[in-house]
Amino acid sequence: MAGASITVDDAVVLEAIDDYARRADDRRPLMASIGAYLVTSSQRRIERETGPGGVKWGRLSPRTANRRVNGRARGYDHMLRVSGRLYGSLTSSSDNDSAEAGTNVIYAGPHQFGAEIVQHARSQRIYRFYDKRSDRIDYRFRSRSRSNFESWVTIGEHKVTVPARPFLGFDDYDQGEVIQIVADYYMEGTP
Structure with a gap:
């Protein structure tokens, strides 16, 4: 197994x-x-x-x-x-x-x-919603079809520890x- x-x-x-x-x-x-x-x-x-x-x-x-x-x-x-x-x-x-x-x-x-997992650095596109009336961005992530604002973010390399x-x-x-x-x-x- x-x-x-x-x-x-x-x-x-x-x-x-x-x-x-x-x-x-x-x-x-x-x-x-x-x-x-x-x-x-x-x-x-x-x-x-x-x-x-x-x-x-x-x-x-x-x-x-x-x-x-x-x-x-x-x-x-x-x-x-x-x-x-x-x-x-x-x-x-x-x-x-x-x-x-x-x-x-x-x-x-x-x-x-238990394990230690290395997450390599990466860049990706994220989608959010921009409200024109209030001129504010809702910082919750959205699907592409439900957003009207996109941006690129870079996430650095980091380790995630999974306890046993x-x-x-x-x-x-x-x-x-x-x-x-x-x-x-x-x-x-x-x-």
Whole structure:
């Protein structure tokens, strides 16, 4: 998975799986269940805005919160869920010996691990509205079709820091849940 992923490699969990695995050759259904749990756990972290271990994510910057989305200010709520693309792209894959959850969304990595993005210097045309009666410019940006005034602006090179907001992970709670999935799987008599 290109964006970001988490693989179960916890020694205690693998030992529990190995213990039960001696009883069955085909563990694909078990591994699929573990992968599905990892997806659900990652989605729960996005909903709760916490990383593995319950560590709360840092608050959005005021600049990001004030950015306009669908005609209104974005706000401080629903980090990583404005469009729902990242949340909905979480998926799992598994085989007989492993389970993995992740996403192929390209911006998942910078959100998971944090990043510093260099914005190169650029010039661009912006559009605004000039009111002739009051001889004032409305400094809000407009689309070209809704403006009557255009100008060129130059934006210098700058860096944008994206703080880490880990949504993929494997903590003590997940370890207990996966061990319970393994136990339930073999207690039900599934080969």
